[in-house]
Amino acid sequence: MAIQWYPGHMTQARKKAEETMEFTDIVIEVLDARVPAASHNPMIDEMRLFRQRPQLKILNKADLADPAATQAWLNYFNKQPNTKAVALSCKKPGDANKIPKLCLALTPHRGTHLKPLRMLIMGIPNVGKSTLMNALLNRRVAKVGDEPAVTKSQQRFDLSDTMSITDTPGMMWPKIQYDSDGYMLAASHAIGRNAVIDEDVALFLANNLLQSYPALLNARYKLDAMKLDVATMDGVDLLEAIAKRRSYKRHDGLWDTEKTAVAFLTDYRSGAIGRISLETPQSREMMIENTHPLIAQENTASDNEEETND
Numbered sequence: 001m002a003i004q005w006y007p008g009h010m011t012q013a014r015k016k017a018e019e020t021m022e023f024t025d026i027v028i029e030v031l032d033a034r035v036p037a038a039s040h041n042p043m044i045d046e047m048r049l050f051r052q053r054p055q056l057k058i059l060n061k062a063d064l065a066d067p068a069a070t071q072a073w074l075n076y077f078n079k080q081p082n083t084k085a086v087a088l089s090c091k092k093p094g095d096a097n098k099i100p101k102l103c104l105a106l107t108p109h110r111g112t113h114l115k116p117l118r119m120l121i122m123g124i125p126n127v128g129k130s131t132l133m134n135a136l137l138n139r140r141v142a143k144v145g146d147e148p149a150v151t152k153s154q155q156r157f158d159l160s161d162t163m164s165i166t167d168t169p170g171m172m173w174p175k176i177q178y179d180s181d182g183y184m185l186a187a188s189h190a191i192g193r194n195a196v197i198d199e200d201v202a203l204f205l206a207n208n209l210l211q212s213y214p215a216l217l218n219a220r221y222k223l224d225a226m227k228l229d230v231a232t233m234d235g236v237d238l239l240e241a242i243a244k245r246r247s248y249k250r251h252d253g254l255w256d257t258e259k260t261a262v263a264f265l266t267d268y269r270s271g272a273i274g275r276i277s278l279e280t281p282q283s284r285e286m287m288i289e290n291t292h293p294l295i296a297q298e299n300t301a302s303d304n305e306e307e308t309n310d
Contacts, residue, residue: 003182005195006174013169014043016154020120020166021047025110026103027055028165030123030132032188033065033087034277036073037284038181039190043173044122054082054106056099060128062087069277076281082106090128096135100163117163125170126190133157133167178291180204184278189269202261205268206235208278216274220267221245239264 021027027048032039036059048055057077062070070087077085084106088095103119104110110117121129137157156166172191176182183204186196209217214230217223221242223230228241242248242264243255250256267273279287 002176002179003186003191003196003201004176005182005191006172007192009169010171013171017120017122017168017171018047020154020168021051021053023118024051024053024120024166025107025118026120027053028058028099028103028119028121029055030058030060030121030127030129032127032190033059033062033070033073035181035184035188035279036077037279037281038178038184039124039127039188041122041124041171041173043171055084056102056106057083057085058090058099058132059085059087060090060132063089063092064271064275066275066277069280072280072282090132090135096132099132099136100159111162113162116161119163119165121165121167123170124172124185124190125192126188127170129167129170133165136165178287180287180291187265187268187278189265198261198265199257202239202264203235205265205278206238209268209273209276210235210238212278213274213276216276220273 027044029040029044036057059065059070059073065087074085074087077083084102086098086102088098090096100117100119103117107117109115121132123129133155136159154166154168156164158164170190176185182191183201185191186201187205210230210233217238218230221238222245223233223238223241226241226245228237233241239257239260240255243257243260246260246263248256248259248263268276
């Protein structure tokens with residue numbers, strides 16, 4: 001089942017962001033370091049490029065991501081024009097303080113009393129924009145929550161006499177093109193729970209981690225102690241093993257798949273399993289290559305249907 005999530009307030013958020021972009025010097029896009037491409041909103045590029053604004057890409061939550069994958073993404077993004085990418089954890093003291101200097105390097109003509117630097121923070125829900133704002137201002141000005149889409153309106157603040165920053169609500173785009181992106185975003189808690197089935201997301205995540213991080217799974221859930229071979233397991237096997245390990249049973253005696261799914265997703269989101277990235281530039285390229293034929297078929301089928309209707 002494809003995952004889509006585009007709450008109504010995000011349409012207004014987009015319109016307001018387009019208006020603010022005109023009076024912005026640089027866009028700070030906050031991404032989830034575990035899923036940098038999946039957590040990129042293509043509408044941000046449309047608005048930014050229309051106004052010809054440079055961008056600072058922040059791979060936030062870098063302390064939860066695989067360092068090797070994060071470095072590969074930094075190399076990838078830093079090859080793009082008018083772009084600087086940096087990996088941070090905005091919960092770490094001092095990390096956020098690097099941001100104004102990085103923005104000034106991309107906008108050397110700004111940052112004076114005559115031409116103050118005007119920064120705009122953008123990104124999808126729950127990537128850490130509010131935490132970043134609070135860290136930059138060294139006080140709690142933005143509401144931080146565990147659920148996506150906590151911020152509902154723009155807020156502008158002065159960092160100094162020569163710098164200001166505007167925070168925007170988390171903004172999705174109307175249609176997620178790739179099914180795996182929807183599942184990666186749901187696993188990383190960027191999509192509202194009312195739009196997903198936890199068991200399906202957990203199964204997707206389990207299969208992904210069995211391929212990419214079997215040793216971390218074995219260490220976290222003591223699979224070898226249960227005489228299980230992680231190399232032969234699939235996602236269903238892993239979730240059942242977790243249920244058995246933690247005795248997650250329902251009243252009818254069956255394994256509690258919902259409770260297991262939530263626990264597994266929580267372990268991933270909190271970093272309890274280890275430092276994990278769900279995509280790399282290489283895996284992203286392969287996914288797109290393998291998915292394009294399906295998209296082409298859907299488009300062809302749609303075109304044929306329209307011709308028939310005509």
